Amino acid sequence: MLNIGVLALQGAFIEHVHMLRRAGAVAVEVRLPEELQGLDGLIIPGGESTTIGKLAVSAGLVAPLREFAGSRPTWGTCAGMIFLARELDHHAQPILGLMDIRVDRNAFGRQLDSFEMELQIPVLGDAPWHAIFIRAPVVTGAGDDVEVLARLADGRIVAVRQGHLLATAFHPELTDDLRFHTWFLQLAQQAG
Numbered sequence: 001m002l003n004i005g006v007l008a009l010q011g012a013f014i015e016h017v018h019m020l021r022r023a024g025a026v027a028v029e030v031r032l033p034e035e036l037q038g039l040d041g042l043i044i045p046g047g048e049s050t051t052i053g054k055l056a057v058s059a060g061l062v063a064p065l066r067e068f069a070g071s072r073p074t075w076g077t078c079a080g081m082i083f084l085a086r087e088l089d090h091h092a093q094p095i096l097g098l099m100d101i102r103v104d105r106n107a108f109g110r111q112l113d114s115f116e117m118e119l120q121i122p123v124l125g126d127a128p129w130h131a132i133f134i135r136a137p138v139v140t141g142a143g144d145d146v147e148v149l150a151r152l153a154d155g156r157i158v159a160v161r162q163g164h165l166l167a168t169a170f171h172p173e174l175t176d177d178l179r180f181h182t183w184f185l186q187l188a189q190q191a192g
């Protein structure tokens with residue numbers, strides 16, 4: 001069985017823990033650097049990226065997270081996507097800076113705080129994906145190594161992969177659909 005960590009400083013981490021267990025992995029809550037030891041992969045959940053960043057700094061987790069996610073399968077959802085990004089539009093805050101993407105936080109503004117829609121995500125098969133966006137970011141720029149996994153109808157990028165790194169602007173852990181977590185576990189299996 002794969003051991004997958006979920007960064008548990010703030011936000012929607014318990015939902016990822018439940019999804020990972022349903023998908024057949026051992027899920028480990030990570031709050032301290034030593035809890036990264038022996039993990040096959042890591043999920044950075046949604047929440048508030050400024051809070052997650054501050055708490056990661058005070059827990060001494062920034063360098064250990066950079067080292068872990070520098071080579072091991074790591075998936076950021078929403079605030080987690082922001083935390084993985086190389087650069088942010090309009091904001092200065094602690095980020096890991098690992099993924100070759102630019103991200104615009106709260107890209108949908110106040111008018112469209114939260115919304116749900118069906119997306120086509122070819123790596124997950126033909127069935128549409130029910131995507132839940134909550135004060136979501138979008139990817140506004142991506143390097144050549146970055147594979148776009150999903151776009152909105154207007155072309156804006158909302159899911160990306162760069163080798164062992166994955167980022168989604170929406171919240172798969174708030175659905176009943178295990179396909180995204182199962183796919184992440186397959187990536188972790190292949191990497192191991």
Ligand code: GLN
Nearest residue numbers: 046047048049078079135
């Ligand atoms: N708006 C949040 C941020 O900027 C992210 C929201 C989320 O993770 N659902 O960090």
